[in-house]
Amino acid sequence: MNKWTEIVKLINESEDIVIMTHTNMDGDAIGSASALCHVLRMLGKRCVILLEDDIPGYLKFMHDHSSKDPFFVFEMPYQPQLAIVVDCGDASRIEKRLDVYQSCAKKIVVDHHVQEEDFADCSVVDPAASATGLLVYELINELGAPINKEIAEDLYIAIMTDTGCFRYSNTTAQCHLVAAELYKYGIEPERLGTLIYDTLPLSQMKLESLIVEWMQMFAGDRAVISYVTQDKLKEIGATYDMTGGCIDVLRKIDSVEVCAFLKEHEDGSFKLSLRSKGTASVLNVAKAVGGGGHVKAAGGTIRLPLSDALALVKEEIEKELKRCENGCFEA
Amino acid sequence: MNKWTEIVKLINESEDIVIMTHTNMDGDAIGSASALCHVLRMLGKRCVILLEDDIPGYLKFMHDHSSKDPFFVFEMPYQPQLAIVVDCGDASRIEKRLDVYQSCAKKIVVDHHVQEEDFADCSVVDPAASATGLLVYELINELGAPINKEIAEDLYIAIMTDTGCFRYSNTTAQCHLVAAELYKYGIEPERLGTLIYDTLPLSQMKLESLIVEWMQMFAGDRAVISYVTQDKLKEIGATYDMTGGCIDVLRKIDSVEVCAFLKEHEDGSFKLSLRSKGTASVLNVAKAVGGGGHVKAAGGTIRLPLSDALALVKEEIEKELKRCENGCFEA
Structure with missing residues (x-):
């Protein structure tokens, strides 16, 4: 038995x-x-x-x-x-x-x-x-x-x-x-x-290239944010489900502690994904914009125009990185 | 013993x-x-x-x-x-x-x-x-x-x-x-x-993104060629030794059977790298431009202006793909 x-x-x-x-x-x-x-x-x-x-x-x-x-x-x-x-x-x-x-x-x-x-x-x-x-x-x-x-x-x-x-x-x-x-x-x-x-659709290769082309490094290269719009997805022939790995592409940058990715939904809102490689809590960032998740991986939905959404997330990440300099993982 | x-x-x-x-x-x-x-x-x-x-x-x-x-x-x-x-x-x-x-x-x-x-x-x-x-x-x-x-x-x-x-x-x-x-x-x-x-310098991320941005698909998406110049390497802060993996990035595209990559040397000539995922012999392509190597991986040096070098390699790859349709791996 x-x-x-x-x-x-x-x-x-x-x-x-x-x-x-x-x-x-x-x-x-x-x-x-x-x-x-x-x-x-x-x-x-x-x-x-x-x-x-x-x-x-x-x-x-x-x-x-x-x-x-x-x-x-x-x-x-x-x-x-x-x-x-x-x-x-x-x-x-x-x-x-x-x-x-x-x-x-x-x-x-x-x-x-x-x-x-x-x-x-x-x-x-x-x-x-x-x-x-x-x-x-x-x-x-x-x-x-x-x-x-x-x-x-x-x-x-x-x-x-x-x-x-x-x-x-x-x-x-x-x-x-x-x-x-x-x-x-x-x-x-x-x-x-x-x-x-090692066998990727052409459209996915283009998507991963694009998010690097469009990424914005900030906080002294300790953080990065990138995004993709519905129009651009259509233009390069990529589908929404191909965006799942985009945050992992950003995550590879050696200097980066926090990375963020915004993808536009059909209704114009943005799905936010956040990752922390260090001691910063992306849960704090997510909470500040109405989302949730875990300390190292969090996210949410943002209903703002793209430029405002980017600015908001960058601001909250910078706050968290500063807060974190005085002891971390405590909201 | x-x-x-x-x-x-x-x-x-x-x-x-x-x-x-x-x-x-x-x-x-x-x-x-x-x-x-x-x-x-x-x-x-x-x-x-x-x-x-x-x-x-x-x-x-x-x-x-x-x-x-x-x-x-x-x-x-x-x-x-x-x-x-x-x-x-x-x-x-x-x-x-x-x-x-x-x-x-x-x-x-x-x-x-x-x-x-x-x-x-x-x-x-x-x-x-x-x-x-x-x-x-x-x-x-x-x-x-x-x-x-x-x-x-x-x-x-x-x-x-x-x-x-x-x-x-x-x-x-x-x-x-x-x-x-x-x-x-x-x-x-x-x-x-x-x-x-998963820990890449920012400049290498930019390089890999760039060669996808600059790549040219041809032969009905069965082949791809891309390149990088000395000026661009300097602009993005990448070093020549970071170009080693570029051909492997191109290789991932699912429809691609042959891929080619040109990188400019300091003296303005181009180092050509070639890979075949299928039955085409990139050795034939390399030989046609004065290079050598193996059937699946070959290369050479081309002393032509960039546009001529791109045109030449594309032409030879197209020839090889056609030749290959009537039985392969025989030069």
Whole structure:
């Protein structure tokens, strides 16, 4: 008896299975779901991954496992007995699939998020796991199932993406040990890394270049602010969701302690993102403009013309940097 | 008896040691040298790392091991008996230090480059090793020496940087296994990764933004060319050595198969860099303009005004892409 015993029993007893993962999928979601689907099919099960939103562009290459009998579907081709939800700690993130989920006789959750509620018959939830892919790897071993190159690459992508290529603070020795194991199956990390990290749409390259061109350094180069408007997004063919990484571009500047990014909404208001690399609290800055968040990462919405919004945020950041010179992290 | 026996004996018999590594140092060079210096001092040896050029800016933080008794020196404070050269396959890369090297009674080389010539009494050279840091890790274990956090971080940086953060094709399971071992000593990979990969001078950010702003897409977005002039480098405060990564920025564009970058030399000529992500041979392009290299990475020098140089390279790339449509990699 271990934490997997009951889950292995449920899987062994089921023939028709559905896998689900959270909306707004990332590499851990798709990699975990895909690896498990592959394994369950090799064990003779009927299995698909039911989606309610599209796989993001940069992970589309993970879609190509079986053109004859696709892994990823938007409608169930059969009535499953067992639902397995991976990398999803909240039933609201499978919202449009809840009817299918509820229709299954048995339900399993395998996840590393802190769970909002227990919504399964049987769960393995380990918030200490760096990626759900690590838990799926354990499960595959418990099932006594074989691993091939495709499965190994799915698991590798899950671990790589959720740890920022083994660089985020959630990375553990275990991530490296499992990565080393996966090499046995002929994975090609260079190809996977290039596909995921070094393959950008032209419009995104232009966007990242633009925000550097438009950035304003201030407070003696200790702070930076940049922005993008709806008109400019349209002009360069970029979409709003491409703006998510812009604050991280600004964050790289070596002299910068605080960075701010404004992106215009369709209604003309601006979404503000703030980051602190040092002791300054961007939560104080966010609060001053009606927003919120955390000490190191905060934000809000500003309903002012662009020039006023820029001036306001710069003023509040300068105040915070000054305040901070006399002891920090206390509002 | 193993490959390290003779080296361990030489180290055990020596009191005063000098470590050297190649000029134009990278993370593997500095990390390997620094880890070994640390260990040898802990074993009671007198040891410094003799340099002939500066540690590059992005690795300067690796310099701070001992302010009282610095690891890195430009002049020997004593006459060493033993020289250990790490991560250097060619005596010309320790050129200005050859007199000190030759003055040592015994000489060791530990390296993973293909050696031009054997220039030591005793060498461990393993071109299959992903990083010299892996070999130094083996040597430290053979010496029976303790490892602390600083040593572990030096070795981690060596492995991380030479494998492109575990992404280049030279990455092996062994890299991950050693990384996992190094976690035991409390390394902070997130801090190290941020220092090395996400901490850029403002001028470099501006440079990378600029080459995207100035790039010209052609051949139906299958190719891209960009450039930088001496005047512009000066204007944004960037140095010539910062241009090394510009071709990799262009390479990220998803539609691009061939990319080209021109950087102006002081004398007004242009250094051309070429990369192919697909089946086109940039060697053919390079040859056509009097250069050379490999099928996937090539270059040359062009002595033409900028507009003519751009036109020439674009024309040759278009020719190659056309030629390639009827079977590739054959000039």
